[in-house]
Amino acid sequence: MSTFRIAVFASGEGSNFQALAEAANTDTLGGAKIALLVCDKPSAPVVRRAEQLGIPAYVFKPKDYDSREAYEREIVMRLEELQVDLIVLAGYMRLLTPVIVHQYRGRLINIHPSLLPAFPGKDAIGQALAYGVKLSGVTVHFVDEGMDTGPIIAQRAIDIVSGETAESFAQAVHGIERELYPTVVSWFAQGFVRLEGREVTVTQADTKDYR
Template sequence: MTRRIVVLISGSGSNLQAIIDACKTTDYPGEVVGVISNKAEVFGLTRAENANIPHQVLSHKAYDSRESYDQALVNAIDDYKPDLVVLAGFMRILTPVFVQHFSGKLLNIHPSLLPKYQGLNTHQRAIDANDKEHGVSVHFVTEELDGGPVILQAKVPIFPEDTADDLASRIHVQEHKIYPLVINWFCSGRVVMQGDKAVLDGVSLPTSGYASE
């Protein structure tokens, strides 16, 4: 059974494209049935249009509170009857009501090796800390910002001459590999959230999730 996926975006949608491409491969267990952006005229919407995927703009600026926007977003997502909601560069802090509504079927990708560097500017923070490696994490979303159970991480080296942009480019390569993989696991029933743990093939994952090779 093919699982229905809704993707939320705010920008260019490079991870959206990686997911769309993965869904076209043989026997992939998911299909993107809707794309919603909180910003108009972003390239991610063009990607959805090019793939003939229903898409819409739901601007947060049209609502007088975070709560009212998130309720409208819940309603818009529910219209697609999704099995999974994927945050792919969706630059909004979600309310508890939203997170609870989609609990256990809400994924995010974050550009750091969580639990390190929650929040923004992760690449520069890793460089400023003189870290030797950096990375990206796919995790279930909970009410704690970037604090949900980690499923999979990929690491990249940090070189002495790296800028934040250099590091971001290296991270993007890994993002486009591991996000479609985790979505595959979810749609196949291999990974689930149980309490405060991510469970893969019946085994609870460590706090840092599974390490990608």
Template structure:
């Protein structure tokens, strides 16, 4: 029996993409990488994992709806059922949300609803909180507002720097995201 197919959307280095690819017993096959940044490190990671990558530049399209329509076509061609956002630095619009309703998951480096949006680690660090963490959630039309699936805390020590805090959060992300993917794909 073939596995359910999934796509990862990423814009950066691809550390969460790599963690997903290295996970044991994933109930889905990562069959496509979608990347909006030509030259992003995640593209090389996809190539090394034999995962086809579709790389696009949003500015080459007349609107978000136009490029998302194109992405939906690519996802359908690859028979994708799930989308996992892993450092994808764009707000998902209604075209993708409608086509993959309830099947788009994101990982965010804070305990939502605290510190949504960009630079959540920097926001938490500069706010002086003693606890932050990682949230995995379904995507909705808001920014980091969708239903929470799982959270894990990360303690902020007095001697942490923004960089050491980022390393601690990424370590938790790399363990939590594959576990959550396993749970939700098997139960839905």
């Protein structure tokens, strides 16, 4: 059976990228391997992580292109050359255009630090704390044309305790992200995920903790 190849798109520190790479190296990513890092910031720490792990990186400066579509066409060419099966967004701070969204529909996922559809967009953790909810969490979802509106694949809830700060809650959320994302990617690598309309079904996997 051929290797299931993923491309990780990231713009910052790369903690989720690191978690995925470690899962791949310990054979807990369902047989998936990271074929490529895509990064829009040459100085981002995630680029150094990729270098240290020996993972190829496609690094670009958006300002060097006339449009988002222009650099995304280059990215798609690279993804196709590597026969990438799944795009995994991990702190990629740019909205995708139809150039990628349409080409990889059903093979493009993101992780978001809230229980969607609550608190989409930027600073989801701050939004949740400001609203005063007692429960938030993490969502892994398919990417569509909207802002965090794609079909939900998995979620994990976290209690917000009295006196919680943005920093302490963010630490808890990021810990869950580093556990949940490799698990979901492993489902894809093993062919467990089915998408019909907005309904996502995960078969042959223990999903009780992620609904």
